[in-house]
Amino acid sequence: MEVFMRHLLSPLDFSVKELDELFDTASDIAANPKKYSKVCEGKKLATLFYEPSTRTRLSFEAAMLNLGGSVLGFSEASSSSASKGESVSDTIRIISCYADICAMRHSKEGAPLVASIHSGIPVINAGDGGHQHPTQTFTDLMTIRTLKGRLDNLTIGLCGDLKFGRTVHSLINSLARYSNIKFVLISPKELRVPDYIRDDVLNANNIEYEEVENLESAMPELDILYMTRIQRERFFNEEEYMRMKGFYILDNEKMKSAKPDMLVLHPLPRVNEISVEVDNDSRAAYFKQAQFGVYVRMALIMKLLEVEKPC
């Protein structure tokens, strides 16, 4: 009998109902962390990071350690056999003998999907090229749900590199499933969302959206402002990046025209798109957002490993 194993490759791999349950678990973890400190005893998480990361990798590792499990892995392709030419499918076959679950980040879109086909353990997509980043989206949704109290009836502005920003693609995909969501897509013309988001997600589902270039004029109507970094590593030439860098800088002056309860989110790292003076504004939620990432990843590891919730 073939055993069905779940992976997390796209944020849509979980239904809205499953996400609600995941966020309930994550909230309970935040309130009662001790209760969960042994639920993954004896289990191992492998972090296979072929691309740089601070938050995603370390929050995954912290999540598994908080659950009483252990972690192993690599944090750059050059220290793995990938540098000798090993394929992702061979690597995952081997990792399946060493660990119970893995999180993979790769510069190639679809690499975690390829891994999942050859894997004996659940594979979590921790970011694949300019494509998707489902666990960042779960973190974003958890942040909005907790701090705003809802995931519907929202006007959300996404600002910056909407073309290459994988967190943007995953967030639009996910929020499009909730009711009465309006997107304001704020970017230079060159960095607008790809067609597979505009046509296949927004237009195909009749989601309300507008594409604008000006951040200031969009501010007053937003409930959430999701700032993003210009994705330097995905540009074809440095000159083009230099032209785009600094296109948007959120500062206290611009925050004056925002709603008093608007939230500023950012997946981080930031470069210069949010001035540090904004950090003291009570609407700046990006550091809290990073903390939610640990709880969400703890809940996700438990779910994929089918670990019982402690009572």
Ligand code: NCD
């Ligand atoms: C994001 C990523 O890797 O896509 N970072 C993250 O995981 N929090 C955003 C970015 O690198 O700009």
